[in-house]
Amino acid sequence: MKKLALPAFNADYTVHTCAAGITIPDRAQALTGALPVINAAESQYLGLAPLGELFKIQSTDGVTPLLTTALMGVIYKSHFVRSAATRALYDAIRSAPAHQICPLCGQRIVGSVDHYLPQTLHPAFNLTPANLVPSCLDCNKAKLAKVATKAEEQTFHPYFDDLGTERWLMVQVQPTSPPAIVFWVRPSAAWTAVLAQRVQHHFNVVGLAVLYAAQAASELADISYGLTEIGKASGPQAVREHLHDEFKSRDARDPNSWKTALYEGLRDSDWFCQFGYLHIEAKP
Numbered sequence: 533m534k535k536l537a538l539p540a541f542n543a544d545y546t547v548h549t550c551a552a553g554i555t556i557p558d559r560a561q562a563l564t565g566a567l568p569v570i571n572a573a574e575s576q577y578l579g580l581a582p583l584g585e586l587f588k589i590q591s592t593d594g595v596t597p598l599l600t601t602a603l604m605g606v607i608y609k610s611h612f613v614r615s616a617a618t619r620a621l622y623d624a625i626r627s628a629p630a631h632q633i634c635p636l637c638g639q640r641i642v643g644s645v646d647h648y649l650p651q652t653l654h655p656a657f658n659l660t661p662a663n664l665v666p667s668c669l670d671c672n673k674a675k676l677a678k679v680a681t682k683a684e685e686q687t688f689h690p691y692f693d694d695l696g697t698e699r700w701l702m703v704q705v706q707p708t709s710p711p712a713i714v715f716w717v718r719p720s721a722a723w724t725a726v727l728a729q730r731v732q733h734h735f736n737v738v739g740l741a742v743l744y745a746a747q748a749a750s751e752l753a754d755i756s757y758g759l760t761e762i763g764k765a766s767g768p769q770a771v772r773e774h775l776h777d778e779f780k781s782r783d784a785r786d787p788n789s790w791k792t793a794l795y796e797g798l799r800d801s802d803w804f805c806q807f808g809y810l811h812i813e814a815k816p
């Protein structure tokens with residue numbers, strides 16, 4: 533759940549650029565004719581988004597009488613995404629995250645652009661940069677069926693929501709064989725109650741607990757041999773110190789990546805540092 537800079541261009545620019553590339557006159561005119569509506573909608577969006585109140589925007593049946601929801605969908609899919617001039621804008625949005633990592637899950641590779649307010653209900657925002665968020669395909673799909681009707685049902689918006697740098701992603705290490713890693717959200721003291729509910733909602737909708745648990749299990753399998761060697765040579769305290777170093781390295785880059793949370797949890801688990809690391813590999 534990483535914050536991103538808002539794209540440096542607005543809806544007026546994307547609409548003009550898109551319309552210039554449409555060779556069907558009626559279609560281009562329907563789009564440019566809707567500019568006052570699209571611009572006014574963008575202003576409302578930019579006013580509500582920093583307050584976490586986008587759920588207040590009413591869904592609409594079409595943009596204008598000439599620019600229906602279906603036509604706006606075609607314009608996005610067949611013109612904005614495909615024509616050379618607007619494809620550059622689309623690619624700029626899609627390639628914004630560092631290392632192409634999805635800002636919604638922090639794990640998978642960006643594979644699409646997600647409409648934060650969905651196209652089917654909010655066609656006036658189909659080409660509005662503030663509503664276009666880079667996303668992996670799984671996060672995009674997971675969000676599809678979810679429509680927020682109140683503040684706490686809104687998922688994380690990378691352009692407007694800032695979770696800060698305080699640690700909030702935590703793990704519980706369960707003393708099983710192999711060890712199970714349970715990820716959970718500990719709300720930051722800096723968050724409002726609604727933001728805490730939204731982060732938990734996002735966590736559930738995108739399925740982050742399951743995603744991170746699978747990644748953590750794979751990471752444990754990767755480090756099993758090394759920890760066993762350290763434990764054999766120097767004992768549990770050396771295992772803990774090694775895990776602490778691994779935690780510090782990941783924390784320096786991102787205090788709330790699943791790896792940071794994992795290494796912190798492993799370091800702080802007496803059971804893991806003493807015995808748990810010997811249980812990573814399933815015994816035949």
Ligand SMILES: [Zn+2]
Nearest residue numbers: 634637668671
């Ligand atoms: Zn994702």
